[in-house]
Every structure is written in C-alpha cells, then in structure tokens.
Amino acid sequence: MPDTIPANMKPVHGKAECLYESYFRKGENPHQTHYCPGCGHGVALKLLAEAIDELGIRDRVIIVSPVGCSVFLYYYFDTGNVQVAHGRAPAVATGLKRSRPDAIVVSYQGDGDLAAIGSAEILHAANRGESITSIFMNNAIYGMTGGQMAPTTPLGKKTTTTPFGRASHKDGYPIHISEMLSALDGPVYLERVALGNVKQILGAKRAIRKALENQMKGLGFSLVEVLSPCPTIWRMDPVEAQRHVREFMTTVYPLGVKCDRTAQTQPKPAPAPPPPLEExxxxxxxxxxxxxxxxxxxxxxxxxxxxxxxxxxxxxxxxxxxxxxxxxxxxxxxxxxxxxxxxxxxxxxxxxxxxxxxxxxxxxxxxxxxxxxxxxxxxxxxxxxxxxxxxxxxxxxxxxxxxxxxxxxxxxxxxxxxxxxxxxxxxxxxxxxxxxxxxxxxxxxxxxxxxxxxxxxxxxxxxxxxxxxxxxxxxxxxxxxxxxxxxxxx
Ligand SMILES: Cc1ncc(C[n+]2csc(CCOP(=O)(O)OP(=O)(O)O)c2C)c(N)n1
Ligand code: SF4
Known part of the structure; x- marks a missing residue:
C-alpha cells in the first residue's frame, strides 16, 4: 500500500491464512476459485476460513467435502481435507471425529448432497449428537449437474426435471431440514442464515463461528443452514440472485435459530483412547x-x-x-x-x-x-x-x-x-x-x-x-x- 494512505484507512481485509496463497491444485488458473461469479459457495467458504483463523484451530480442522459444486473445496483450504462420495460427509465426519477426538471436523454439503442422497446420514449423525459442525449450503437446486430439482426446490420452480414447475402432488414439498432436525433430541445448535446482503452475511459468519466453538467445547452436533445464491442455474445475475435469496428464499425458509441447547449442554466426556496396537x-x-x-x-x-x-x-x-x-x-x-x-x-x-x-x-x-x-x-x-x-x-x-x-x-x-x-x-x-x-x-x-x-x-x-x-x-x-x-x- 502507498504510504500516503492513513493507517486507519488501510484495508483490513486480506485472505484468510487457512486458505492457500495460490491454489496450486487448480493448474492453469491458480488465483481464482472455480465458483461462478456471485456463487454463495465462495462467500461461505471465506466465512468458514475466517472463523477458523479467528479461533486459531487451523491445525486441528478437517473439512469433509462432498460431491456437488464444492467438490474442489480441498483446492483452497490448507487444513485437513477428505473428499467423500455423494451424501456421505456426515458418516465420514463421524468416523474422523471418533477416531481423532481432538480434531475439529467440518462437514460441508450442498442441498442435493445433504437432503437427497445423504438424508439418512445427516439425520442419524444429528440424532446421535455427533460432535461435528455441519454447514448445509441450500441453493435449492442441483448446481453441479445442471439444475435438477432438489428436495429443497420451492414449489412452482422450474428445473430441468420439473420443466413445468415443482408440483406438490407429484414432486412433494420442499424439505425444511433445519426444522426437521430440530425435532430431534441430538443436536445442540441449528440455525438458518442467508447470504442475501452484508448484514445476512455477517450473521452467517457469527453462526458458523458459533457452530465451530460448540465443537471446541465438546458440546455436540451443530448445523448451520446457509441460503445461498446460485446465479448460473437460477439464470440471474449475481445482484439479482442475492435479491432472490433475500426476498424470496427467506419466505420459503425462514431465518433464525431453530434449536439452541448450548447453555444447558454439558461437554461430552472425551472418549477412551484406543488400545495400543501391540495390545x-x-x-x-x-x-x-x-x-x-x-x-x-x-x-x-x-x-x-x-x-x-x-x-x-x-x-x-x-x-x-x-x-x-x-x-x-x-x-x-x-x-x-x-x-x-x-x-x-x-x-x-x-x-x-x-x-x-x-x-x-x-x-x-x-x-x-x-x-x-x-x-x-x-x-x-x-x-x-x-x-x-x-x-x-x-x-x-x-x-x-x-x-x-x-x-x-x-x-x-x-x-x-x-x-x-x-x-x-x-x-x-x-x-x-x-x-x-x-x-x-x-x-x-x-x-x-x-x-x-x-x-x-x-x-x-x-x-x-x-x-x-x-x-x-x-x-x-x-x-x-x-x-x-x-x-x-x-
Ligand atoms: C452416487 C452419485 N449420484 C449422483 C451423482 C451426480 N451428482 C453430482 S453432484 C449432484 C448434485 C449436487 O447438488 P448439491 O448437493 O445441491 O450441490 P451444488 O452443486 O448445488 O452445490 C449429483 C446428483 C454423483 N456424483 N454420485
Ligand atoms: S452452478 Fe451455482 S452452485 Fe455451482 S458454482 Fe455456479 S453458481 Fe455456484
């Protein structure tokens, strides 16, 4: 920065340290992510990265990323990473957390991944109260595969598999994952946030941070559902897509805390260490x-x-x-x-x-x-x-x-x-x-x-x-x- 800029006006935003300086795995273009302009994945990952930095847990974090547009998450995060089969992130995260109790395990999933093929995994991980942090990116569509209906697609929405609009009599109703999980006794914290404007984005950051802190305290299962724009498949420009999140998505999926038992939950006892191999x-x-x-x-x-x-x-x-x-x-x-x-x-x-x-x-x-x-x-x-x-x-x-x-x-x-x-x-x-x-x-x-x-x-x-x-x-x-x-x- 030129020295002419007063200290209090210098930009304070930089790249989070737990992100690679250069995305060397990307090959030809290592300086930008593979996400479309205006995609919510890029924003959410930045929030996650900042929260990891702020909490100083980078060396303990293992991110489990799925199939979907976030499939290349490990290109960006200089943390532990495991890339898993479609829908299986909570199951793999469970195994990681149980075998490495000191790790901070983050399961990151899209709505096709979590609410369709992986619906059983998330339900049972939440019900068991696994001490993991789940980030659920709800853009109400299958992005990566070109726009098929997801379980979260709003009624009436045209998708490649519902060309006349989603109809409840044949396609069922949008699934409200956070509300559904809140009926279980297992989770400690469930909140739905959105990426529709700066205020919402700051709220999303706070929720992600809280979900990580819960895990650091050993409290149990936390999930943050993030209403996220997908400008490409929604056929909107980034500004319009953000407005759509703000003005439409939040009417189908009301924001807010759906369950918070953090105050009354005792930290789980650390699991007994495994027997030494020679035993x-x-x-x-x-x-x-x-x-x-x-x-x-x-x-x-x-x-x-x-x-x-x-x-x-x-x-x-x-x-x-x-x-x-x-x-x-x-x-x-x-x-x-x-x-x-x-x-x-x-x-x-x-x-x-x-x-x-x-x-x-x-x-x-x-x-x-x-x-x-x-x-x-x-x-x-x-x-x-x-x-x-x-x-x-x-x-x-x-x-x-x-x-x-x-x-x-x-x-x-x-x-x-x-x-x-x-x-x-x-x-x-x-x-x-x-x-x-x-x-x-x-x-x-x-x-x-x-x-x-x-x-x-x-x-x-x-x-x-x-x-x-x-x-x-x-x-x-x-x-x-x-x-x-x-x-x-x-
Ligand atoms: C077992 C299996 N079934 C289907 C697919 C094809 N597939 C890849 S990504 C995807 C949907 C992803 O949608 P979502 O989880 O909402 O993530 P997004 O791309 O929108 O971020 C599907 C069906 C696959 N890779 N593996
Ligand atoms: S298709 Fe949608 S979800 Fe996928 S990267 Fe592009 S904007 Fe993001």
Missing part, C-alpha cells in the same frame, strides 16, 4: 507365544490368493473366514472379501481370501493360487482364473471332461457326501478345508483347529467339524495322484 492380539485372543510374525517370516514370502465359490447355504463364507482367521493366527496379513447374491439361500456365493507375509494391497482375488469350487457352475466360472501351478479342489466325484487343465493340481472329492457319513452333510465345507490343508500344506492343522474352536461356538458342531477336517485331509492323502504342493509363494 490387539491379546484383546482378540490371538495366541502369541510362538511369535507368529517371526514364524511367518521363517516360512518365506507367502502370498496365497484363494477363491472359494459355491451357492448360499454351503458354508462358502465361513470356509473363507476360517482360512483367514487361521492365517491371522499364523502371523500372516489376511483379507477376506465376501461376495454373494441377494438371495438368502441358493444364490451364488463366493469369497476372496488372501494370506500374505507382506501388507496386502487389495483384498480382491481375480487370479488365484487356489480355487475351492463347491459346485460345477463355480468351477466353470473360475477355473480359467487359477494361476498355472495352482490347486483346484472340486466338490464332485470327477472333474467334468471339458474342464480339465494340465497345469494345475485338480482334486475332485464329494465333500458333502464325505461329511454326510460323519453325521452332518453341512460340514462339507470343513471337509474341503481339510482337503485344502493336505493338498497345499498352506497352514498347520493345529492352527486351523484353534481358529475353528474360536469361531464355532457350539460344542456339538465343533466336534463334527473336527472330524470333517480330518476326513478331508485323509481323503486327499488316500487319493493323491500328484505330489503335494508347497505353500503358495509370491
């Missing part, structure tokens, strides 16, 4: 005496990918879970990814299991070392994805002729018939597990037995399953025509 094996009752990690290391680089497939009711998922649990007991990193059809019984069911002596990058098993196919359709579907040198265990008396492969070890055994002879055909999945152990020597039987004892709660079933496990191992021993495979290696 987890003890809490999960994983036997540690033999040093599972060292054992796994001694066993070499294990990376075994297993696909178990069949139909619902065959115990496909339990079988995979037992392998994963036993692998974990053995000191390996494991993953278990179930995948099944919507039917309760007889639909397709499969699971992906990985046992690895390194951290697992993805739980998805597309090409496997082992396939346990509990029916023919599963064998047909997944056989070609078994890696050469792999092992296939098939529930049947013989492998169908057109499904034979010379580069994998194929075992056909009627697992469920074998289990039937032990008194429970249902234990066929455990016969298959025994066959797996014998055919691949992937894990010691005692380790699997230990995992079974933990997972199978009924004494009667545990006894049957132990017999079934032995029968499966014996069956492979007695039929083996090919040498046993070594455990799968990377």
């Amino acid at each position: 987890l094996p003890r809490l999960l009752r994983i036997p540690l005496e033999e040093g599972p990690v060292q054992r796994a290391q001694a066993a070499g680089e294990v990376d075994c990918r297993i696909k178990v497939a069949g139909f619902g009711g065959q115990g496909v998922l339990l079988l995979g879970q037992l392998i994963a649990e036993a692998g974990m007991d053995y000191g390996l990193d494991v993953s278990w990814l179930p995948s099944y059809g919507p039917e309760m019984r007889s639909g397709t069911s499969n699971c992906h299991v990985r046992l690895c002596s390194r951290p697992i990058d993805s739980p998805l098993v597309s090409r496997s070392h082992v396939l346990i196919a509990l029916n023919e359709p599963s064998l047909r579907k997944f056989l070609s994805f078994v890696l050469p040198g792999g092992t296939v265990l098939y529930n049947g008396t013989e492998i169908p002729e057109d499904l034979r492969r010379g580069d994998v070890a194929l075992y056909a055994l009627p697992f469920f018939e074998i289990a039937d002879k032990e008194g429970a055909a249902k234990a066929g999945n455990i016969v298959a597990l025994g066959a797996l152990l014998e055919a691949t020597r992937l894990l010691p039987a005692e380790v699997v037995d230990h995992a079974m004892a933990r997972l199978i709660k009924s004494e009667k079933w545990l006894e049957i399953d132990r017999r079934a496990l032995s029968r499966g191992m014996e069956a492979i021993r007695s039929m083996r025509t090919q040498p046993a495979k070594e455990p799968c290696h990377a």
